[in-house]
Amino acid sequence: MSGAKPSTFKAAMIQMRAGLSPAANLEACARMIGEAKQAGADYVQTPEMTNIMELKRERLFATIVEEAADTSLATLRELARKLGIYVHAGSLAIKLSGERAANRSFLIAPSGEIAARYDKIHMFDVDLAGSESYRESRNYRPGEQAVLCDLPWGRLGLTVCYDLRFPALYRALAEAGATMLAIPSAFTQQTGEAHWHVLNRARAIENGCFVFAAAQGGKHENGRETYGHSLIVDPWGRILAEGGTDPGVVMAEIDMAEIAKARARIPSLQHGRRFEIVESMAEPAHLHAVPAFRNS
Numbered sequence: 172m173s174g175a176k177p178s179t180f181k182a183a184m185i186q187m188r189a190g191l192s193p194a195a196n197l198e199a200c201a202r203m204i205g206e207a208k209q210a211g212a213d214y215v216q217t218p219e220m221t222n223i224m225e226l227k228r229e230r231l232f233a234t235i236v237e238e239a240a241d242t243s244l245a246t247l248r249e250l251a252r253k254l255g256i257y258v259h260a261g262s263l264a265i266k267l268s269g270e271r272a273a274n275r276s277f278l279i280a281p282s283g284e285i286a287a288r289y290d291k292i293h294m295f296d297v298d299l300a301g302s303e304s305y306r307e308s309r310n311y312r313p314g315e316q317a318v319l320c321d322l323p324w325g326r327l328g329l330t331v332c333y334d335l336r337f338p339a340l341y342r343a344l345a346e347a348g349a350t351m352l353a354i355p356s357a358f359t360q361q362t363g364e365a366h367w368h369v370l371n372r373a374r375a376i377e378n379g380c381f382v383f384a385a386a387q388g389g390k391h392e393n394g395r396e397t398y399g400h401s402l403i404v405d406p407w408g409r410i411l412a413e414g415g416t417d418p419g420v421v422m423a424e425i426d427m428a429e430i431a432k433a434r435a436r437i438p439s440l441q442h443g444r445r446f447e448i449v450e451s452m453a454e455p456a457h458l459h460a461v462p463a464f465r466n467s
Contacts, residue, residue: 178428180324183207184385184401184421185217186414189224190392193234196222197243199418201250207420208254214322216259216385217247218401219274219291219332219357223264224391228310235266244277252283257322261355261385262291262331264311271312276329276355278320289329290314293337299361307333317344324427325350328380332356335370338377345378345440350430352380357387363398368410376408379434381425388416406433 185203189196200217207215222243225231238244243263251258260277267273274291292315294308317340318329328344328351335354344352352374358367367386375382381404388399401414403423411423434440 176325176427177323179424179426180213181211182381182383182403182423182425183210183212183215184383184403184412184414185215186386186388186399186401186417186419186421187218187221188389188391188397188418189218189220189222189387191223191225191230191234193222193243197246200243201246203418203420204247204250204254204258207422208256210420210422212256212422214257214259214383216353216355216383217261218385218387219262219355220387221260221263224357224387224393224395225264226305226393226395231264231272231310232266232269235264235272237267238265238275241265247277248279248283248285251279251281255281257281257286259353259355259383261353267312272310273314274307274311274331276331276353278327278329278353287318287320287327287329289318289331290316291331291334292317292340293333295333299359301361303359303361305359317347319344319347319349322351324425325430327351327353329353332358335374336366338374341374341378341380342443345380346443349378350380350427352378352382354382354384355386356384358398360396360398363400367398367400368402371402371404372408372410375404375406376437377439379406379430379437379440381405381427381430385421386414388414388418406430407436 276289278287280286328349384402386401387397399416403412414421
């Protein structure tokens with residue numbers, strides 16, 4: 172039918188082990204994007220913090236730059252144009268001021284133009300077992316807007332890493348028309364082992380969407396260890412492709428017809444209802460075991 176959207180395409184996740192040098196990270200990333208294109212990829216996603224994995228505040232702000240001056244972004248835009256594919260920079264650390272940065276995702280069209288920007292909404296401020304601690308909000312300003320972008324095959328909802336733990340965001344994106352969900356990440360080894368697979372599969376199942384999740388993996392130059400296991404998950408929750416912990420390209424053929432099939436079998440997007448929460452003021456059960464005496 173004239174004007175119909177293509178029903179299939181190839182998606183590729185670039186799994187990285189980014190270090191402290193944006194130039195070195197870019198070189199590795201660009202090489203793998205080229206490999207993905209040679210293998211037939213139409214959409215290529217890189218992980219969170221594609222340009223640098225740095226926890227020390229002083230070194231981070233001494234290295235990163237404003238969006239207009241970022242070499243990684245400029246190179247990825249040119250690469251998208253040269254290869255004629257969508258390049259989704261999962262996120263780059265972008266300087267906003269001397270005090271704050273943005274953890275910003277860029278969806279780049281085959282023309283090289285930036286089709287969408289998304290600033291990570293939820294900040295990873297946690298204390299894990301074994302003295303592993305993170306305070307993302309110390310360096311990064313959280314975003315305030317959910318973002319959707321139309322691709323030739325459907326509508327993509329943009330998110331980043333820790334957003335994965337907030338299902339209301341994904342439901343809102345799906346209710347606004349998303350058929351694909353991007354979750355580029357740098358999950359810790361500890362949390363990844365516990366929750367990575369189940370959370371990505373849950374976001375796919377509960378929203379009837381494809382999930383694309385490029386990840387960082389392995390022991391990084393800054394000492395941090397990330398889980399890897401980049402994923403492509405279909406709307407029924409089946410894992411179509413998965414990486415290990417080493418850098419590489421993870422690819423799968425995407426059949427958009429699977430979305431309608433999954434949503435027809437479990438039409439939960441149509442069944443959602445708004446509701447009120449009412450607090451019960453019932454007394455604890457043990458108070459009912461003895462007579463109650465009240466003053467008249």
